[in-house]
Amino acid sequence: EGQKAFLAQMKIERTTDSRLASILAENLSANRSMEFYKSLELKIKNLTSKEVVDAFKKHVTADKMITIWAGDFNKKN
Known part of the structure; x- marks a missing residue:
């Protein structure tokens, strides 16, 4: 279950423009492609x-x- 949830979260992150842009920028900086994420997910x-x-x-x-x-x-509710 943990694997499925983690993988689903990774996919969801890529659906937002800002996070996808961040991932692409990180990949450029690290000199890697989206194949890295494909391999990681596998x-x-x-x-x-x-x-x-x-x-x-x-x-x-x-x-x-x-x-x-x-x-x-010390806070009282």
Whole structure:
């Protein structure tokens, strides 16, 4: 489900002129074409749950995570 939602969001982003222009500008700056996004979407579509979990375990460690609470906690509703 997460993959489908993420891929749908990527497609939706390209339906707005401002975001599409931004993507095209980023691609020019990075010297890549829209084939990059096609390839990226295919890789995301083909990810397995195990690959996602393995990547998460590799790059995210509990000892480096922090929790931040923000807001006006003294405010009365």
